[in-house]
Structures are given as C-alpha cells and as structure tokens.
Amino acid sequence: MWSAGEAAAALASRDLATILRTYRRLNQFNQQQLANLLSCDKTYVSMIETGRRTINDVGTRRHIARTLGLPTHVLGVTDGGDADFAAMVQFGDSTIRLAEIARQAGRAVDAVNELWPLVARLEARTAEGHIEREILVLLGQARVALGVSLGTVLPEERLAAAARWTGRALIIAERLEDPFFLAHTLRMHGNELRKANRVSAAIQRLNHAVDLSADREGQGTALAFLARAAGEQGDRDMFDGAITRFRDLLDSGPAQGMLFNPFTFREIHLRGLVSTGRAAEAFQIMHTGHADATPAAPQWHIIERVTAGQVHLAAGDSDAASEALHTALTAAEAHRLPHQIQRTVRAANSGGLTEITTEGQAALLRLNRLLAPSEPEM
Known part of the structure; x- marks a missing residue:
C-alpha cells in the first residue's frame, strides 16, 4: 500500500497527521475504525490529525508504525x-x-x-x-x-528458481506505475519463464512487453525473446511476425544491447527456423552474409555455436556439427554455464554424436562439483 503515489508522498512528508489521514483515505476508514485498529480513543486520533497532539514517545510511535505497516524510521524510530x-x-x-x-x-x-x-x-x-x-x-x-x-x-x-525471482520483481513493477520498469521486468520474466519451459506463460508476458516497450532497444529485446519463445513452441506464424519486426527495428537505425544487435538476430533467426521445420533455409542463411556480426557478450558466442551445431546436424553435416558443439562445450565450462552444456548434450544426443555427449556429461559433472556449496568444517 505504501508504494502507491499518494501514500509515498505522505511517507515523504514524515508528518504523522498526514500519514494517518492518508491511511484512512486509502483504506476508507473513519476515525473510529482507525482508533479501534490502534487500540485507542477516537478523540486521540482526531487530536493527532489536527495537530493538537504530538507523539514523542518512541514506544507509541513504534506501535503505530507496526500496526499500520509503516517503515518505522519514517516516524523517527531508528536502531x-x-x-x-x-x-x-x-x-x-x-x-x-x-x-x-x-x-x-x-x-x-x-x-x-x-x-x-x-x-x-x-x-x-x-x-x-x-x-x-x-x-x-x-x-x-x-x-x-x-x-x-x-x-x-x-x-x-x-x-x-530464476523465474520465481523475476516473478517477484514483477509483483513490485505492477505497483510502481513506472511503464519503463514494468516493460523491462516483463521482458526478463518472460524469458526466464521460457527457459523454465513455461512457454505459453512466457509468450503472454512477452507480448505485453512488446506493447508496453516505448524505446527501440526495449521493444527489440522483447521481440527477440518473443521470437525465441514462439520458435520453441513451434508457432511458425508468430515466430515469423516477431522476427520480421525485430529485423525492421534493426534496419531502422543503430542497434545496441545484448539482445538488440545483428548477432543475436541471426542466432535467434537460425534457431527459430530449425524449430519450425525449415532447417534447409537456416543452413543457407548460416553460410551467407553477416560475417561481421559479433556477439555483445561471451555467452552469446556459446549460444550461437550450439545453434550452429543444430543447423549442421539438421543438414546432415556431422563433422561441422561436432566441431561447433565441441567449441561450445569448452567455452560453456570455462564460463560456468551448465544450461548451455545441457543444451549442447541434447543437440549431440539428437545427432548421435556420442563423443560430444560423453564430453559434455563430464564437463557438467566437473562444473556441478565446482559450483556446489562446500562442506562445513567439523
């Protein structure tokens, strides 16, 4: 409640009378109801609200703060x-x-x-x-x-667990009346839902993010996530619509950001084409153009190498697939990215690349040991 605009302004005043009046107004309380809540007399509340009574006692201020869910330091109660x-x-x-x-x-x-x-x-x-x-x-x-x-x-x-944290952020974002932060949170939560295999819920959040994002980078990022989710769901029409809008935004001016750049566009485009049954088209695109595209972050090179391996496998080129997936495994272990190792292993399994599968399982085991919490000393 205290995050709402009117309530936030009342808290900022640090004036108990203003805070009590605001609390009553937002909760549709009269003075008697507030007095009952505070276990005091109605006259006592009236005197505070009209400035005829000043509360200096720390215990009383702490009681009011706790009862009304106030930040205690707003009423001068500190520790x-x-x-x-x-x-x-x-x-x-x-x-x-x-x-x-x-x-x-x-x-x-x-x-x-x-x-x-x-x-x-x-x-x-x-x-x-x-x-x-x-x-x-x-x-x-x-x-x-x-x-x-x-x-x-x-x-x-x-x-x-990651999706739960971004979901908890969304609870806050929906209350703050800040469209920019809400759009950002919807994008991030939608993508974490997708990674947690809740693709339908992810698409719902990401469509909302696309509509709400007012800046090019934000909208491009939302479209990138939406295209990826639609591809994983196998929805060709939704994927084509999102990836086309993404490309149009890229073509409309300079691009920057981890998601809003030519490298990520190409990777998402290739993966989506494979996921929607167009591996031959993906293979052709992978070998034409965009040679100057570079990843905005190291993990995107790993993601792209796994995708390249999948495209090569779909085209029947096991040697090229094995090389791409081996590169992805080495980098994923170095950067401590178990999810990308697991994705690599899945791709290798689908193409019968047993050597890569074994290598990936060993890398995952080493990484899990490295990231596991240490045993307490006895």
Whole structure:
C-alpha cells in the first residue's frame, strides 16, 4: 500500500497527521475504525490529525508504525543498523549496475555473489516495515537482476528458481506505475519463464512487453525473446511476425544491447527456423552474409555455436556439427554455464554424436562439483 503515489508522498512528508489521514483515505476508514485498529480513543486520533497532539514517545510511535505497516524510521524510530542500511541503499544502484556488467562480461557467478547480499538485506528490511517507494524500487531492480543472473548459471532442472525471482520483481513493477520498469521486468520474466519451459506463460508476458516497450532497444529485446519463445513452441506464424519486426527495428537505425544487435538476430533467426521445420533455409542463411556480426557478450558466442551445431546436424553435416558443439562445450565450462552444456548434450544426443555427449556429461559433472556449496568444517 505504501508504494502507491499518494501514500509515498505522505511517507515523504514524515508528518504523522498526514500519514494517518492518508491511511484512512486509502483504506476508507473513519476515525473510529482507525482508533479501534490502534487500540485507542477516537478523540486521540482526531487530536493527532489536527495537530493538537504530538507523539514523542518512541514506544507509541513504534506501535503505530507496526500496526499500520509503516517503515518505522519514517516516524523517527531508528536502531543501530539504520545508518548501515542507509549506506547500502545509497550504493545499491551501483551494486546492481556492476553485477549486470559482470554478467554481460560472462561472469554471471560473480554477479550472483554481488547481488545476493543486497537482495537478502532488502528483503529483510521490507519484512520489518521499511517499504517506502525508494526501497521498493531498489528491491524490484535487484530481484530482476538476481533472477536473470541465476537464469544464466543454474542448470535446467533449477531454472524455475530464476523465474520465481523475476516473478517477484514483477509483483513490485505492477505497483510502481513506472511503464519503463514494468516493460523491462516483463521482458526478463518472460524469458526466464521460457527457459523454465513455461512457454505459453512466457509468450503472454512477452507480448505485453512488446506493447508496453516505448524505446527501440526495449521493444527489440522483447521481440527477440518473443521470437525465441514462439520458435520453441513451434508457432511458425508468430515466430515469423516477431522476427520480421525485430529485423525492421534493426534496419531502422543503430542497434545496441545484448539482445538488440545483428548477432543475436541471426542466432535467434537460425534457431527459430530449425524449430519450425525449415532447417534447409537456416543452413543457407548460416553460410551467407553477416560475417561481421559479433556477439555483445561471451555467452552469446556459446549460444550461437550450439545453434550452429543444430543447423549442421539438421543438414546432415556431422563433422561441422561436432566441431561447433565441441567449441561450445569448452567455452560453456570455462564460463560456468551448465544450461548451455545441457543444451549442447541434447543437440549431440539428437545427432548421435556420442563423443560430444560423453564430453559434455563430464564437463557438467566437473562444473556441478565446482559450483556446489562446500562442506562445513567439523
């Protein structure tokens, strides 16, 4: 409730009378109902709201804050950890940005390690009542970043955890009345749902993101995710529509971003063509043009090599497929990306490349051991 615009303005005033009046208005309470909630007399509430009574007692202020779900520090009730928390909030944006840079540079494990303490502190403080808009915005951004980073490093059987974090961010985004953040969260949550094999739900979120995204990069990213989801669902018409709109946006001006660039367009186009039964067309496209396209992040080179292997397999070229998948495996293990190793193994299995399958299973085992939590010392 306190994240709504009117309520946020009341909290920002730090004025108890304003806060009580706003609480009553938003909950459609009269003074007697609020008095009953606070276990006091109606006259007491009236005197506070009209400024005839000032509450200086810390215990009473804490009682009001807890009863109404207020951030306690808004009423001047603080503890020893508030200064430390305020410092963390001040640098929270920087923490998220640095984690995003690490993820995009192929260091998603480092991104998770940076984000987890921030998210844990924010979750704990909001549970205690520190839920004003500034904190809620930061928590929403941190949840998205953590979910996407987890979606990069988790194996397939645990990808639902990444989707849960981006889904929790969506709960916040839908309340903040910020279309840009809502569009971003819908894009990220839709893609994590797709990776967790909830493709129909992903397409619903991504269609909404396409409609809501007002900037070229945001809309291009949403279309890229939508094209991928439609391809995985085998919906040729939806895939063709999304990939065409994606290409038209790319052709309309300079492109930038992890998803909104020629390299990712080409990879998504190839994979979608194979998924919708047009492997011959994908094979032809893979060997023509776009030689100057480069990945925006290391993991995209790995994704593209797996896709190239799938295209070669569909065209019957086992040697080229084996080479592409071997390259993908080596890089995926180096960058600690179990999901891409599992995708490589699936591709190898489908083409009978037993050597690559064995190599991939061994790499996955080594990576799982590396990423497993260490045993506590006795």
